[in-house]
Amino acid sequence: MRKRILTLIAALLFSVCLAGCDSGSADSSGQGSTSPGNTSSSEAEQEEELSSKSENSAGETSTGETSAGGSSAPVFDLESRTVTLNSGYEMPVAGLGTYALSDEECYNSVTALLECGGRLIDTASYYGNEESVGRAIRDSDVPREEIFVTTKIYPTEFDDPEGAIEACLERLDIGYIDLMLLHHPGDGDVEAYHALEKAVEDGKVRSIGLSNWYIEELEEFLPQVEITPSVVQNEIHPYYQEQEVVPYIQNLGIVVNGYSPFGGRGHTAELFADEVISAIAEAHGVTSAQVVLRWNLQRGVVVNPSSSNPEHIRENQDIFGFELTEEEMEQISTLERGEKHEWY
Numbered sequence: 001m002r003k004r005i006l007t008l009i010a011a012l013l014f015s016v017c018l019a020g021c022d023s024g025s026a027d028s029s030g031q032g033s034t035s036p037g038n039t040s041s042s043e044a045e046q047e048e049e050l051s052s053k054s055e056n057s058a059g060e061t062s063t064g065e066t067s068a069g070g071s072s073a074p075v076f077d078l079e080s081r082t083v084t085l086n087s088g089y090e091m092p093v094a095g096l097g098t099y100a101l102s103d104e105e106c107y108n109s110v111t112a113l114l115e116c117g118g119r120l121i122d123t124a125s126y127y128g129n130e131e132s133v134g135r136a137i138r139d140s141d142v143p144r145e146e147i148f149v150t151t152k153i154y155p156t157e158f159d160d161p162e163g164a165i166e167a168c169l170e171r172l173d174i175g176y177i178d179l180m181l182l183h184h185p186g187d188g189d190v191e192a193y194h195a196l197e198k199a200v201e202d203g204k205v206r207s208i209g210l211s212n213w214y215i216e217e218l219e220e221f222l223p224q225v226e227i228t229p230s231v232v233q234n235e236i237h238p239y240y241q242e243q244e245v246v247p248y249i250q251n252l253g254i255v256v257n258g259y260s261p262f263g264g265r266g267h268t269a270e271l272f273a274d275e276v277i278s279a280i281a282e283a284h285g286v287t288s289a290q291v292v293l294r295w296n297l298q299r300g301v302v303v304n305p306s307s308s309n310p311e312h313i314r315e316n317q318d319i320f321g322f323e324l325t326e327e328e329m330e331q332i333s334t335l336e337r338g339e340k341h342e343w344y
Ligand SMILES: NC(=O)c1ccc[n+]([C@@H]2O[C@H](COP(=O)([O-])OP(=O)(O)OC[C@H]3O[C@@H](n4cnc5c(N)ncnc54)[C@H](OP(=O)(O)O)[C@@H]3O)[C@@H](O)[C@H]2O)c1
Pocket: 096, 097, 098, 099, 100, 122, 123, 183, 211, 212, 233, 234, 258, 259, 260, 261, 262, 263, 264, 265, 266, 268, 289, 290, 304, 305, 306, 307, 308, 309, 311, 312, 313, 315, 316, 342
């Protein structure tokens, strides 16, 4: 308990300090304009936007109200389906992950996402499908500026991060990269992050961040870098909720992006059949997948479920027309069992 209180005090002091540094780094990065973000407004207008009043985990509403202690937590605008990053750019709050998708599946999935109004695509050099992501984007009718692409460089690339960044830019071939993450901690990660900072300065990358960084790792890493990460992407699903890590990151003004929202391939069946999730789904006339995604959004967590099935991709975007009650959010929070599926 004492350790937890000390950690919270340290987090608070750290967050105040970062808020001061942050404005300086944003200026020096030359960022300030806001990308159009997700613009599926006609679809959004047709739906009942109950969601725009919902609260995220930081106790903030999309109208910009803040609760005590959560002054800098990012605010989701569920009407525009975006969140403004600390870099000044807008990021869609629901998209598509592409891990384990073959080139053809990836091309088709990205195409399906863009056709149904989704604008956030998550890839990585490690996934080997950046070329397909780029090709699907170039072949679509959607203007580049409306699309938000995240990619990542892997620890095995940290010995030549500049080369790794250039290789991502070449493979994607979509001009700039919206968000580039370090895939997970490893030797040379601070230097690799400095290369990301330089890429921001050079206008090659708009926002930068980390993946698989938790409280201790962030406490050690952040004092060594200039630009506060815009996003931290970590594993998050009802059986692994990161109940302390999520608010810790959000209170630093950093957006949390959950990966493997359904537990990851091979783990989805049990989650979708979960009695609590299924009952909530039935009550709202939606699917278990939609309940899980909606739960994330109401905690202020960006989602990018992976799918090779266009129907699933459409379903995963259709999460803005219903709202989970506080009681339902509470019920899902009791499903936590510390069951992490990724090794890092
Ligand atoms: N940063 C990291 O270290 C890291 C690690 C893992 C993942 N990620 C990112 O997070 C993304 C998502 O995670 P993930 O791929 O591990 O797993 P996931 O999104 O939790 O689960 C994917 C599985 O869910 C199924 N699915 C998707 N939508 C569905 C729906 N509406 N109904 C029923 N089944 C559905 C998919 O099958 P179908 O294809 O049949 O739809 C697939 O088997 C990845 O693609 C990647 O972009 C990042």
